[in-house]
Structure formats: C-alpha cells, structure tokens
Amino acid sequence: MEPIIQARGLAKRYGNHQALNQVSFDIAPGRIVGLIGPNGAGKTTALKGILGLAEVEGELSVLGMNPVKQRRELLEQVSFIADTAILPRWLKVSEAVEYAASVHPKFNRAKAEAFLAKTKINPKSKISSLSKGMITQLHLSLIMAIDSKLLVLDEPTLGLDILYRKQFYTSLLNDYFDAEKTILITTHQVEEVETILTDLVFINDGQLVLNVAMEDIAERFVEVHINKQQQDQAAALKPIHVSPRLGGHTAIFENAERAQLEALGSLHTPSITDLFVAKIQPNVAWGHAQ
Numbered sequence: 001m002e003p004i005i006q007a008r009g010l011a012k013r014y015g016n017h018q019a020l021n022q023v024s025f026d027i028a029p030g031r032i033v034g035l036i037g038p039n040g041a042g043k044t045t046a047l048k049g050i051l052g053l054a055e056v057e058g059e060l061s062v063l064g065m066n067p068v069k070q071r072r073e074l075l076e077q078v079s080f081i082a083d084t085a086i087l088p089r090w091l092k093v094s095e096a097v098e099y100a101a102s103v104h105p106k107f108n109r110a111k112a113e114a115f116l117a118k119t120k121i122n123p124k125s126k127i128s129s130l131s132k133g134m135i136t137q138l139h140l141s142l143i144m145a146i147d148s149k150l151l152v153l154d155e156p157t158l159g160l161d162i163l164y165r166k167q168f169y170t171s172l173l174n175d176y177f178d179a180e181k182t183i184l185i186t187t188h189q190v191e192e193v194e195t196i197l198t199d200l201v202f203i204n205d206g207q208l209v210l211n212v213a214m215e216d217i218a219e220r221f222v223e224v225h226i227n228k229q230q231q232d233q234a235a236a237l238k239p240i241h242v243s244p245r246l247g248g249h250t251a252i253f254e255n256a257e258r259a260q261l262e263a264l265g266s267l268h269t270p271s272i273t274d275l276f277v278a279k280i281q282p283n284v285a286w287g288h289a290q
C-alpha cells in the first residue's frame with residue numbers, strides 16, 4: 001500500500017539552528033502515529049512541512065502530493081489543528097458549525113453536534129464567552145466532523161481537563177478513526193495516547209531517534225531490574241539506559257538476546273515514558289543504587 005506520508009532527508013534550518021536534520025519516515029494508511037519529542041525537538045516544524053505551511057528541504061510526499069506546490073489540493077483532504085486554536089470570537093457556536101458546513105464539503109454537521117453535545121458548550125453562546133478549554137473543545141469537534149484522509153493534531157489537548165482529554169481520545173478512536181484514515185499526533189502527554197497509537201516516532205534535536213510499531217516494542221525493548229551482584233553481567237549486555245531504583249538498578253536493553261537477559265531476572269516491557277527517557281537522554285553510568 002502506498003504510504004500516506006513519505007519523507008526522505010527532511011531538513012530545516014532557522015538561522016544557525018538546525019530544526020530538522022535528515023529526517024526520513026513513511027506513514028502507511030490506517031495508522032495512528034505519535035510524534036513525540038521534548039520542547040524544541042522539531043515536531044511542529046515537521047508538521048508544518050507536511051501541511052505545506054513551511055518549506056523544508058528533502059523529499060516529501062503527502063497523499064501523493066508535494067505539500068508546498070499542491071497545498072490547496074492537499075488541504076482539501078487533510079484536516080489539522082495547530083496548537084494555537086483560532087476561531088473568530090464574534091461568532092456564535094452554532095454559527096461556527098454553520099460556517100464549517102458551508103465551506104467544507106466533507107463536514108458532517110450531525111457529527112459535530114454530537115461531539116459538542118458531550119461538552120458543556122451551549123450552541124447559542126458566543127465564542128468570546130467560552131473558556132480557553134471550551135474553545136479547544138469546539139475546535140476539536142469541528143475538526144473531527146470532517147471526513148479527511150489525514151488528520152494532523154499538534155498538541156490537541158493542551159489546556160483541557162483530564163476528563164475531556166480521556167473522552168477526546170476515546171471519541172477519536174471510536175467515532176472518528178477507521179482504516180481509511182490516518183492520524184498524526186504530537187503531544188507531551190505520552191501516557192494518554194499510548195493506548196491509541198499504532199506507531200511511535202521519537203524526535204530529538206531535529207533528528208529521528210526511534211520509529212517503531214507499538215506491537216514491536218515488547219520484542220525490541222526489555223526492562224530488567226538488576227541487583228548489585230548482577231551489575232557487571234548486565235553491563236556486558238550493553239543496556240541503552242540505566243537508572244537507580246530501590247535495591248539496585250533498572251536497565252533497558254534494545255535488541256538484546258532474551259535468553260541472556262532472562263538470566264538476570266524477570267523481563268518487562270518498558271513504559272513509553274521510560275522508553276522516551278532512555279532514547280532521548282541515554283544514561284549507561286551505573287550510579288549508586290538506593
């Protein structure tokens with residue numbers, strides 16, 4: 001199947017700063033990909049390139065199109081929400097729904113109204129009277145009502161309460177997503193999205209540091225609790241990350257021999273958060289155990 005996004009050697013420089021540095025990846029249709037990285041890693045820059053909102057060097061094909069040269073056609077098939085949601089404040093909520101229905105051929109008004117009904121937003125309210133979080137909820141309701149092939153979400157749940165964040169991701173999976181769609185999402189709340197993602201992409205300092213299908217994580221990465229006596233044995237198996245814990249250390253290994261690891265203790269799959277720390281801030285020094 002043709003990838004929805006094909007990126008080869010993406011690069012972007014702002015002055016002296018290399019915001020993207022030779023980033024390559026493919027995203028197949030029907031995937032939900034989490035683009036995760038620390039502040040300033042280059043996530044938004046990559047998304048802007050994909051949407052044709054910033055020129056990046058390298059080869060980039062999105063839905064078979066060049067995002068800069070074919071931006072207008074591309075944006076007919078892509079929906080996105082940037083981290084700064086902007087909606088005209090003077091409109092009423094119902095008018096915003098009306099407006100979206102009149103300008104977007106693939107907008108489903110009933111769906112938008114159903115998403116809005118799950119919030120405390122009154123359709124008769126002016127947008128200017130809504131709280132910041134409610135404006136984001138309105139924006140997300142409008143975006144999820146558009147039947148696009150690619151949905152790009154940059155920090156969609158910033159400023160939203162935990163209840164709505166959970167509800168949003170459930171709706172995204174159950175009421176929006178299907179095998180014909182692809183979702184690319186950036187967030188710092190990794191633990192909130194890990195159950196819905198099919199793929200995980202880590203980016204740091206403009207470079208791609210991990211690109212893995214969620215189903216392959218358990219096979220590729222293993223976490224083992226190491227006591228002091230096993231330290232040398234564990235070190236010889238070259239963990240990618242070591243951190244002190246009560247009575248010893250926790251070590252994370254990548255592509256290590258399972259049989260050898262089993263000799264050290266019980267094997268676990270690291271959480272996405274621990275994997276993130278291991279890949280972004282690798283530490284292989286065996287500090288003092290607690």
Ligand SMILES: Nc1ncnc2c1ncn2[C@@H]1O[C@H](COP(=O)(O)OP(=O)(O)OP(=O)(O)O)[C@@H](O)[C@H]1O
Nearest residue numbers: 014015017019037038039040041042043044045046
């Ligand atoms: N328009 C710009 N002009 C100059 N530098 C920029 C511009 N946009 C981004 N940068 C720089 O490029 C780097 C990557 O920024 P980007 O916004 O892509 O990061 P990010 O991963 O989305 O970060 P965050 O999680 O903080 O939103 C940062 O160092 C940022 O300062």
